[in-house]
Amino acid sequence: xxxxxTVIELKGITKRYGYGDTESFALKxxxxxxxxxxFIMIMxxxxxxxxxxxxxxxxxxRATEGSYILNGEDVAGISSSRQSKLRAKKIGFIFxxxxxxxxxxxxxxxxxxxxxxxxxxxxxxxxxxxxxxxFHLQERxxxxxxxxxxxxxxxxxxxxxxxxxxxxxxxxEPTGNLDSRSSHVVMEELKAIHEEGNTxxxxxxxxxxxxxxxxxxxxxxxxxxxDVKTVSDQNLPKPVEERTxxxxxxxxxxxxx
Amino acid sequence: MLALTKTHIRLARTAIKENxxxxxxxxxxxxxxxxxxxxxxxxxxSISRLVSNQVKSIGADLIVVRPSTNKDVMNDIxxxxxxxxxxQKSNLVLSDVETIAxxxxxxxxxxxxxxxxxxxxxxxxVESVSILGTNANFTNIQxxxxxxxxxxxxxxxxxxxxxxxxxxxxxxxxxxPVGKTLTIQGKKFVVVGVLSEIxxxxxxxNVDFDNAVILNAKSLADAIGGIQIQQINAKASNTEGIExxxxxxxxxxxxxxxxxxxxxxxxxxxxxxxASALFNIVSGMLALVAGISLIVGGIGVMNIMLVSVGERxxxxxxxxxxxxxxxxxLMQFLLEALMLSLMGGLLGLVLGYVLALxxxxxxxFAPYVSWQILVVTFVTSVGIGIVFGIYPALKAASRNPIESxxxxx
Numbered sequence: 001x002x003x004x005x006t007v008i009e010l011k012g013i014t015k016r017y018g019y020g021d022t023e024s025f026a027l028k029x030x031x032x033x034x035x036x037x038x039f040i041m042i043m044x045x046x047x048x049x050x051x052x053x054x055x056x057x058x059x060x061x062r063a064t065e066g067s068y069i070l071n072g073e074d075v076a077g078i079s080s081s082r083q084s085k086l087r088a089k090k091i092g093f094i095f096x097x098x099x100x101x102x103x104x105x106x107x108x109x110x111x112x113x114x115x116x117x118x119x120x121x122x123x124x125x126x127x128x129x130x131x132x133x134x135f136h137l138q139e140r141x142x143x144x145x146x147x148x149x150x151x152x153x154x155x156x157x158x159x160x161x162x163x164x165x166x167x168x169x170x171x172x173e174p175t176g177n178l179d180s181r182s183s184h185v186v187m188e189e190l191k192a193i194h195e196e197g198n199t200x201x202x203x204x205x206x207x208x209x210x211x212x213x214x215x216x217x218x219x220x221x222x223x224x225x226x227d228v229k230t231v232s233d234q235n236l237p238k239p240v241e242e243r244t245x246x247x248x249x250x251x252x253x254x255x256x257x
Numbered sequence: 258m259l260a261l262t263k264t265h266i267r268l269a270r271t272a273i274k275e276n277x278x279x280x281x282x283x284x285x286x287x288x289x290x291x292x293x294x295x296x297x298x299x300x301x302x303s304i305s306r307l308v309s310n311q312v313k314s315i316g317a318d319l320i321v322v323r324p325s326t327n328k329d330v331m332n333d334i335x336x337x338x339x340x341x342x343x344x345q346k347s348n349l350v351l352s353d354v355e356t357i358a359x360x361x362x363x364x365x366x367x368x369x370x371x372x373x374x375x376x377x378x379x380x381x382x383v384e385s386v387s388i389l390g391t392n393a394n395f396t397n398i399q400x401x402x403x404x405x406x407x408x409x410x411x412x413x414x415x416x417x418x419x420x421x422x423x424x425x426x427x428x429x430x431x432x433x434p435v436g437k438t439l440t441i442q443g444k445k446f447v448v449v450g451v452l453s454e455i456x457x458x459x460x461x462x463n464v465d466f467d468n469a470v471i472l473n474a475k476s477l478a479d480a481i482g483g484i485q486i487q488q489i490n491a492k493a494s495n496t497e498g499i500e501x502x503x504x505x506x507x508x509x510x511x512x513x514x515x516x517x518x519x520x521x522x523x524x525x526x527x528x529x530x531x532a533s534a535l536f537n538i539v540s541g542m543l544a545l546v547a548g549i550s551l552i553v554g555g556i557g558v559m560n561i562m563l564v565s566v567g568e569r570x571x572x573x574x575x576x577x578x579x580x581x582x583x584x585x586x587l588m589q590f591l592l593e594a595l596m597l598s599l600m601g602g603l604l605g606l607v608l609g610y611v612l613a614l615x616x617x618x619x620x621x622f623a624p625y626v627s628w629q630i631l632v633v634t635f636v637t638s639v640g641i642g643i644v645f646g647i648y649p650a651l652k653a654a655s656r657n658p659i660e661s662x663x664x665x666x
Contacts, residue, residue, distance in 0.1 A: 055659055058578070060577070060578060060658050060659055061659060080582070080583065081582040081583070081584060084577070084580050084581060084582035084583075084585070085580065085582070086580075087577075087578065087579065087580040088579065088580020088581075089580070093578050093579065095578075095662070099571075099574075099575045099578070099662060100575075101572050101575055101576075103271065103272075103275060103572070112575075112576065112579045112580075113579040113580050115260075115261065115264050115581075116261075116576075116579065116580035116581045116582070116585060117580060118260070118261070119260070120260050121260055121263065121264075124260075160579065164580075
């Protein structure tokens with residue numbers, strides 16, 4: 001499969017709040033095409049619609065207008081239960097404040113998307129465990145989140161985001177709550193994931209992180225200000241063979257061809 | 258789907274365990290409601306068993322004639338509260354006894370007239386003694402065993418009396434006063450017999466035979482100047498024809514009283530009817546109160562579930578973000594509420610049974626817990642869980658994931 005496949009196609013996406021005099025736009029006639037294997041950094045001042053964009057792509061929020069094609073499927077008008085299914089299987093979220101469930105041990109947190117994707121209990125644990133070992137956290141499987149450092153928690157969150165082998169990973173300032181050392185570790189992990197052929201869209205305020213990206217988008221007032229590709233589409237990383245071997249053991253993979 | 262349900266059950270268990278005290282108190286609320294329902298149901302069961310046993314012991318061939326103004330149950334109950342049988346104006350007279358005795362198919366008839374009076378002997382004076390006025394046939398209908406002497410005899414014209422076991426001791430300081438005399442309102446009566454001590458308490462028109470004096474109805478009427486006849490007992494010669502015989506009694510008495518229907522002829526279950534109607538109303542009221550306490554318990558469940566939903570808003574946001582549908586969230590919280598109320602139900606079942614056992618130790622009622630009661634308990638706890646869990650669960654399910662993620666404890 002060529003790495004030039006389009007994963008996301010946004011056309012004329014508009015998110016409007018309020019009506020009449022109080023009308024305001026978080027996104028205004030927003031177009032974006034994301035190819036497989038891209039690592040996109042989205043920058044811009046507060047309130048320019050970065051998070052709204054991420055939530056819209058992540059099917060947590062609905063656009064007021066516009067079309068959204070995810071992996072060839074029009075998802076703009078689908079039911080919210082179908083949206084949940086897609087979130088479980090095709091989208092991985094990484095948040096600034098990790099958002100782990102504090103009452104659940106690390107392994108159950110990682111397995112969470114698999115619970116709602118309909119995996120059996122054994123398959124959930126197997127998959128979560130192998131994903132955690134990839135982040136060298138296999139000894140911490142039954143730790144509670146509060147027993148881990150911030151960097152470790154964020155790595156658990158990254159493990160959760162990729163556990164169901166999603167089409168796309170969305171990260172909202174993943175290093176925002178971390179010190180520079182942990183930030184570096186987390187960014188290296190994201191880089192490694194990207195090099196395995198994953199598509200990542202990341203919102204950040206830190207310009208120094210843009211070195212990791214293959215494409216940097218600057219947003220202003222709900223629209224694209226600048227859009228710079230640092231790596232051409234042809235040179236985007238292709239899915240790694242090793243990853244496909246792991247995937248064979250999974251129930252279903254959208255990307256395996 | 259099954260894996261998901263299992264996960265939800267596991268989550269509910271974790272959530273309940275994590276808030277042990279809170280969950281226990283919520284369960285207790287349900288438990289108290291369920292326990293009181295079980296207690297009332299088992300008491301109702303045991304009482305109605307007691308009543309039906311009493312009817313059986315009275316016999317299927319008994320026909321009872323009672324004075325009545327009308328057949329309205331509510332009025333009967335009110336009159337039971339406001340006046341005692343003893344002073345109720347009766348429309349039955351002693352001659353009715355002979356009329357009924359003459360009817361074909363009636364084997365024996367005895368009147369029941371109850372009065373209260375002071376009884377004197379040479380040694381003692383006892384006030385407010387229940388005096389039962391009847392005739393020799395009484396023992397054919399209500400078997401009473403005699404310890405000494407004989408029962409009343411119609412052929413003997415003199416004033417004779419039979420006394421109960423305890424009354425004999427009270428009046429004569431002996432358990433064998435046969436041949437001694439007692440005085441009621443200046444009239445002397447010779448004691449011809451003493452009843453054996455009654456083991457089982459028989460509620461016979463509020464007469465406790467142990468503490469009673471039994472006289473001929475006529476002698477009683479002479480002594481105290483007329484008596485009210487509360488009831489006439491008639492025994493049918495055969496059980497199959499009891500309905501016909503009862504109708505015949507009804508007709509004959511109506512003719513005699515020139516068409517006035519101021520009495521009722523009862524047989525079988527009808528005999529205990531006024532008592533059971535009262536009992537039904539009282540137990541209905543009790544069940545209502547128990548039901549209210551169950552509702553209060555349910556409100557407790559709802560309250561704690563709302564708190565739980567509020568506390569776990571952030572978790573709901575995370576779950577939705579990683580793929581939980583509203584339905585998943587709904588099921589998660591509904592199952593938690595259901596588990597709480599089921600645990601409460603089980604606790605209440607144990608509590609109710611223990612209370613019923615305790616009650617059986619201090620009252621003559623044996624606890625009667627049937628499978629119906631268990632089913633009722635199960636269904637009510639599930640019902641309470643669903644009814645009071647659905648609102649918090651819906652609230653949880655309808656949370657917006659983005660807003661929820663911003664929410665912190």
